[in-house]
Amino acid sequence: MDSTHEQRHPHRVVVKVGTRLxxxxxxxxxxxxxxxxxxEIRDLMDRGIEVLLI
Known part of the structure; x- marks a missing residue:
């Protein structure tokens, strides 16, 4: 896989979650x-993408 493929199809996403929303x-x-x-997170995980909540 080349870097272009990696950018279009991430294996991990980071989601910043606010606590006062x-x-x-x-x-x-x-x-x-x-x-x-x-x-949306469940959908990403079903597609094999790791989701990190911070």
């Missing part, structure tokens, strides 16, 4: 935002 940028309540984020 009340609503997200779209105005969704925290619970809805966290549920959506969990679904």
């Amino acid at each position: 009340v609503v997200d940028a779209d105005g969704l309540p925290r619970r809805d935002f966290l549920n959506r984020m969990a679904d």
Whole structure:
């Protein structure tokens, strides 16, 4: 694999998670935002991508 492939298909992503989030940028309540984020993380993990939460 070349570096171009690596950039387009990461094996690991880092997600910075704020602890004081009340609503997200779209105005969704925290619970809805966290549920959506969990679904997206689950999808990444199902595709074999390691997700690091910081």
